[in-house]
Amino acid sequence: MSKTSPKNLDKALNELKNSEKEITRLVVNLIRFKSENPPVEDHDIQLFIRDFLRQAGLGCELHDPGDKAWALTSSFGDGNDGFIFYGHADVVPAGDPSRWIHPPFSGEVVGDRIHGRGASDMKAGLAAELFAYRLLYQNEVELPGRVEFVSVLDEENWHRTPIGWNTSDWLLTTGKLRGKACVMGEQSGIKKVCLGERGDYWVRLHSNAKPRHGSTPVYEDNACVKLFRVLESIHTTITKLRAEPPEDIRGIVYASPKHIAEDLGEAASITHDQLLEMLVKPTMNLGVVRGGTMINIVPDACEAEVAFCVPIGMRRESLHAAVSRMVEESGSVTLELLGESQSDPSYTKPDSRIAQTLKEEAADVLGVAPEFYVTQGTSDANVFRKHGVDTCFYGPGDFANTHGYNEFVSISAVTRIAQIYLKTAARYFA
Numbered sequence: 001m002s003k004t005s006p007k008n009l010d011k012a013l014n015e016l017k018n019s020e021k022e023i024t025r026l027v028v029n030l031i032r033f034k035s036e037n038p039p040v041e042d043h044d045i046q047l048f049i050r051d052f053l054r055q056a057g058l059g060c061e062l063h064d065p066g067d068k069a070w071a072l073t074s075s076f077g078d079g080n081d082g083f084i085f086y087g088h089a090d091v092v093p094a095g096d097p098s099r100w101i102h103p104p105f106s107g108e109v110v111g112d113r114i115h116g117r118g119a120s121d122m123k124a125g126l127a128a129e130l131f132a133y134r135l136l137y138q139n140e141v142e143l144p145g146r147v148e149f150v151s152v153l154d155e156e157n158w159h160r161t162p163i164g165w166n167t168s169d170w171l172l173t174t175g176k177l178r179g180k181a182c183v184m185g186e187q188s189g190i191k192k193v194c195l196g197e198r199g200d201y202w203v204r205l206h207s208n209a210k211p212r213h214g215s216t217p218v219y220e221d222n223a224c225v226k227l228f229r230v231l232e233s234i235h236t237t238i239t240k241l242r243a244e245p246p247e248d249i250r251g252i253v254y255a256s257p258k259h260i261a262e263d264l265g266e267a268a269s270i271t272h273d274q275l276l277e278m279l280v281k282p283t284m285n286l287g288v289v290r291g292g293t294m295i296n297i298v299p300d301a302c303e304a305e306v307a308f309c310v311p312i313g314m315r316r317e318s319l320h321a322a323v324s325r326m327v328e329e330s331g332s333v334t335l336e337l338l339g340e341s342q343s344d345p346s347y348t349k350p351d352s353r354i355a356q357t358l359k360e361e362a363a364d365v366l367g368v369a370p371e372f373y374v375t376q377g378t379s380d381a382n383v384f385r386k387h388g389v390d391t392c393f394y395g396p397g398d399f400a401n402t403h404g405y406n407e408f409v410s411i412s413a414v415t416r417i418a419q420i421y422l423k424t425a426a427r428y429f430a
């Protein structure tokens with residue numbers, strides 16, 4: 001079914017097609033802000049984005065949820081059934097600068113590539129959204145709805161807000177964002193649109209024992225040994241749990257391993273079956289272990305931080321119940337929930353208006369329709385979906401070069417994605 005073209009859409013699109021240099025410059029300028037998280041040192045990048053939008057006459061609001069990770073929102077048009085462009089302006093730390101071929105905050109352009117920390121995740125997507133959003137407004141594209149733009153500074157490491165953790169959750173809870181559909185310019189690559197993701201369940205486990213001389217024959221009565229025994233039994237048990245994805249997303253879940261293999265790059269020696277297992281069973285990462293004082297003392301305390309991923313079709317609460325039960329049965333370990341990362345898995349229906357519009361407009365720009373998939377990772381999309389916002393994760397970067405050294409993005413991908421964003425927002429209401 002072909003939709004009618006909103007008034008002035010072609011004009012805005014033509015301007016966008018001639019804006020490659022300006023879009024490239026915007027990506028470079030965004031990369032030059034050292035917006036590493038952790039730590040968030042300032043919100044200068046948000047002020048820069050505010051000025052970029054203000055120059056076009058767009059109103060902006062800056063929100064202080066309690067620390068330096070300020071959020072920025074902007075909107076135009078009327079109605080509550082709005083469309084949201086979501087971006088995060090924070091990046092993960094650049095790490096050892098000597099490992100970068102191009103300095104991480106230089107935004108150097110070589111051929112079709114822009115280099116630097118955040119190029120892929122997600123300053124290119126952010127720039128493409130800003131351009132699409134600004135040109136829709138400047139060209140007075142006729143839209144029977146409200147378009148919103150949001151940039152947060154705590155996607156890579158959630159911050160505390162007056163109501164809990166995560167700025168997006170605070171914005172949505174307090175009505176500072178009101179839309180019902182959202183495109184996130186995160187690094188899916190242009191050939192595929194992410195419709196779902198696993199949830200996060202993070203805990204800290206503690207164990208105690210009596211400190212003694214290391215020569216005492218008490219191998220089992222040792223805080224580290226006790227904790228490792230429990231960790232092993234949790235791992236064995238939870239990897240036997242299996243979730244059945246709901247019917248309306250099942251086919252996409254089962255077709256996702258090939259896309260995830262591409263995302264994981266060199267780690268793709270993992271087999272198709274292992275990737276599928278990862279999507280339908282919980283997984284567990286033992287991220288941090290601290291315990292013991294010195295080699296000849298029986299440790300009296302040990303703690304471990306463990307990140308579980310919850311598959312689509314399972315609730316975080318049921319995984320928590322299973323893990324808590326084993327911890328209680330052990331009698332020697334206690335569990336503490338880590339508040340900063342708890343989310344249920346979520347997905348947006350493939351036949352939703354936003355998923356279908358995005359797919360059609362991407363097909364029109366690219367000449368081939370992108371495929372839907374679900375990812376093993378997590379993002380703010382779980383938060384948006386928790387608030388009833390249909391959310392698609394679709395942006396110009398590639399997961400394979402995200403969060404590592406020598407991150408880059410393709411200029412031609414950014415410019416095409418910007419066109420897709422502009423058309424999607426315009427036709428979402430058509």
Ligand SMILES: [Zn+2]
Pocket residue numbers: 088121122155186187
């Ligand atoms: Zn991201």
